[in-house]
Amino acid sequence: MKQKIAELIEQAVADLIAAGSLPEGLKPRIQIDNTKDKSHGELASNIAMMLAKPARKSPRELATLVVDALPESQWVEKVEIAGPGFINFFLTDQGGLQVVHQIIEQKEQFGRSTVGAGAKLQVEFVSANPTGPLHVGHGRGAAYGETLSNLLEAIGYQVDREYYVNDAGRQMDILATSVWLRYLQQSGQEITFPSNAYKGDYVIEFADQLVNEYSSKFVHVAEDVMQGICDDEPAGGDKEKHIDQLIERAKKLLGTTNYRTIFDYGLDHIRDDIKQDLEEFGIEYQGWFSERAMMETGKVESAIEQLQERGFIYEKDGALWFKSTDFGDGKDRVVQRDNGQPTYFASDIAYHLNKFQRGYKEVINIWGADHHGYMARVKAALKALGEDPERLKIRLVQFAILYHGKERLSMSTRSGSFVTLRELREEVGNDAARFFYVTRKVEQHMDFDLELAKSQSKDNPVYYIQFAHARIASVQKKLKDEGLSWNSDASQYHLERLIEPQEKALINKLALYSETILKSAEMGEPHQLVNYLRELAGIFHGYYTEHKVLVENQEIRNARLTLYICTGQIIHNGLTLLGVSAPDSM
RNA sequence: GCGCCCGUAGCUCAGCUGGAUAGAGUAACUGGCUUCGAACCAGUUGGUCGCACGUUCGAAUCGUGCCGGGCGCACCA
Numbered sequence: 001m002k003q004k005i006a007e008l009i010e011q012a013v014a015d016l017i018a019a020g021s022l023p024e025g026l027k028p029r030i031q032i033d034n035t036k037d038k039s040h041g042e043l044a045s046n047i048a049m050m051l052a053k054p055a056r057k058s059p060r061e062l063a064t065l066v067v068d069a070l071p072e073s074q075w076v077e078k079v080e081i082a083g084p085g086f087i088n089f090f091l092t093d094q095g096g097l098q099v100v101h102q103i104i105e106q107k108e109q110f111g112r113s114t115v116g117a118g119a120k121l122q123v124e125f126v127s128a129n130p131t132g133p134l135h136v137g138h139g140r141g142a143a144y145g146e147t148l149s150n151l152l153e154a155i156g157y158q159v160d161r162e163y164y165v166n167d168a169g170r171q172m173d174i175l176a177t178s179v180w181l182r183y184l185q186q187s188g189q190e191i192t193f194p195s196n197a198y199k200g201d202y203v204i205e206f207a208d209q210l211v212n213e214y215s216s217k218f219v220h221v222a223e224d225v226m227q228g229i230c231d232d233e234p235a236g237g238d239k240e241k242h243i244d245q246l247i248e249r250a251k252k253l254l255g256t257t258n259y260r261t262i263f264d265y266g267l268d269h270i271r272d273d274i275k276q277d278l279e280e281f282g283i284e285y286q287g288w289f290s291e292r293a294m295m296e297t298g299k300v301e302s303a304i305e306q307l308q309e310r311g312f313i314y315e316k317d318g319a320l321w322f323k324s325t326d327f328g329d330g331k332d333r334v335v336q337r338d339n340g341q342p343t344y345f346a347s348d349i350a351y352h353l354n355k356f357q358r359g360y361k362e363v364i365n366i367w368g369a370d371h372h373g374y375m376a377r378v379k380a381a382l383k384a385l386g387e388d389p390e391r392l393k394i395r396l397v398q399f400a401i402l403y404h405g406k407e408r409l410s411m412s413t414r415s416g417s418f419v420t421l422r423e424l425r426e427e428v429g430n431d432a433a434r435f436f437y438v439t440r441k442v443e444q445h446m447d448f449d450l451e452l453a454k455s456q457s458k459d460n461p462v463y464y465i466q467f468a469h470a471r472i473a474s475v476q477k478k479l480k481d482e483g484l485s486w487n488s489d490a491s492q493y494h495l496e497r498l499i500e501p502q503e504k505a506l507i508n509k510l511a512l513y514s515e516t517i518l519k520s521a522e523m524g525e526p527h528q529l530v531n532y533l534r535e536l537a538g539i540f541h542g543y544y545t546e547h548k549v550l551v552e553n554q555e556i557r558n559a560r561l562t563l564y565i566c567t568g569q570i571i572h573n574g575l576t577l578l579g580v581s582a583p584d585s586m
Numbered sequence: 587g588c589g590c591c592c593g594u595a596g597c598u599c600a601g602c603u604g605g606a607u608a609g610a611g612u613a614a615c616u617g618g619c620u621u622c623g624a625a626c627c628a629g630u631u632g633g634u635c636g637c638a639c640g641u642u643c644g645a646a647u648c649g650u651g652c653c654g655g656g657c658g659c660a661c662c663a
Contacts, residue, residue, distance in 0.1 A: 083606045171663050337661040372590050373658050545627045
């Protein structure tokens with residue numbers, strides 16, 4: 001509809017120029033806004049104010065000219081000039097009612113579009129290290145990534161969701177060693193658990209299972225394990241050195257095969273647990289990309305070599321450095337340590353190069369806010385490799401700060417004292433959790449009070465929207481119970497009987513659904529859809545209490561039922577994109 | 587010190603890429619179920635949009651500088 005109005009204005013301006021009323025060469029950007037206040041009509045344009053200066057006329061005078069030159073249209077009831085020079089458009093009922101027919105015809109498909117033209121996109125999200133279960137901080141990235149993917153699919157893109165599994169590197173070694181040390185403790189060895197190891201209960205569970213499954217196969221006496229290891233931090237030593245030496249000791253005493261067994265035991269269980277957790281949260285990935293597998297095929301070395309061939313690698317202090325400062329990064333970065341090991345950053349370069357080579361139109365990364373320092377260097381590397389860094393879109397998700405009443409909770413995986421995503425889901429339910437996470441825009445820091453989420457779960461806005469859907473379903477059930485039915489013949493809707501202000505408001509809101517989806521998807525802002533649904537539900541609830549649907553008059557009844565069905569359909573469609581259920585009863 | 591994000595009602599947050607009188611939820615108060623589900627509705631109270639300049643017809647929105655909060659600035663992942 002905005003498009004149609006814009007065309008009318010364009011035509012009017014062109015005619016005025018041709019008639020000499022306006023100077024040549026004006027190329028206005030025509031802007032049409034939805035009005036906030038219905039006394040201003042449905043749509044408004046600021047064109048007269050925009051052109052006032054170049055045309056050397058007052059805005060109101062100009063507005064009069066434009067309005068007089070507007071072609072007739074079946075969609076426009078009347079046009080008014082208001083305020084400093086706004087042109088307000090009041091639409092005909094016929095224009096607004098179109099949407100009702102479209103919703104009934106298209107059902108679940110309504111609101112979807114093809115602007116993406118089937119282009120392939122990749123969205124990578126969560127990608128938490130498999131060193132422990134997901135906590136509530138990861139939940140935000142999970143809910144956001146999935147919802148964004150849904151929205152992008154809704155506007156016609158083909159989306160691959162991917163999880164990058166950091167299953168190589170020091171953190172994983174620390175995990176494997178943690179499991180082994182717990183295993184030794186369970187086997188009766190006197191060992192002080194390192195301050196820097198993973199202390200979560202799940203590590204002890206793995207140890208128990210290993211004892212059951214492998215008995216004493218991996219046991220070494222405490223003296224052999226601890227001999228010559230430097231002091232841990234509580235004893236006045238260095239905790240990093242302490243754990244590193246223990247890792248080396250584990251590898252040496254266990255040998256490659258046994259070490260790998262323990263390593264994989266932890267990795268596989270945690271990865272499977274994460275996978276299941278996310279599936280229960282309504283998220284299914286198209287790909288789980290293993291860093292270790294990538295390294296084993298030599299892609300990391302190859303990426304470094306490519307940078308080398310292009311002359312962006314130099315050696316200093318025995319390490320290999322990438323000249324990222326040539327591409328706008330703040331300092332050069334090490335890609336290979338002096339001990340010959342590639343850095344995490346090197347893996348990242350190889351991984352992103354690999355993504356780019358898979359033919360995506362755009363690659364979208366959803367990162368925690370703590371990773372923002374990596375944006376510059378990853379883009380620098382892609383540029384150095386001859387790729388267009390603009391194809392990489394990075395969205396930073398701010399942390400959710402957890403409170404238990406007034407008390408602020410820690411979210412460290414290492415300390416083991418975190419609230420898991422699974423616990424949250426069990427406490428507040430998947431629907432409320434999914435909804436709550438995307439209610440605020442991602443750049444916004446979020447306070448998450450668990451106490452509130454639990455005790456006031458009935459006040460959660462998700463129920464407000466779901467309730468509207470349930471009410472609609474309930475009315476339809478009642479209709480059937482009374483032996484009546486909705487006449488689905490379009491010629492019998494009797495939409496002309498919809499004359500109440502709430503009915504007009506509802507139709508108006510329904511007409512905005514499609515553009516809300518488009519905007520939410522393109523801007524990556526699911527919260528816009530959330531706000532829309534809340535407003536829609538609000539208008540509906542007001543309407544519901546004010547006017548009965550199941551009235552005697554058949555025509556009015558059928559008209560209102562039609563509107564109800566449309567509203568229910570839109571709530572269903574919207575909630576589905578958010579990964580939230582639309583129940584018929586609650 | 588440098589970089590990114592954020593300061594809007596007592597609290598949690600919107601504000602549709604610069605528009606008309608800055609809005610919801612929550613909390614407080616008032617009223618509404620013999621009527622399709624009261625997890626609801628109607629109303630009242632509540633604001634120096636962090637501060638100061640600037641850009642223009644017009645700024646919560648854009649620019650600069652301060653103030654305050656969060657997060658980064660490794661041969662860690």
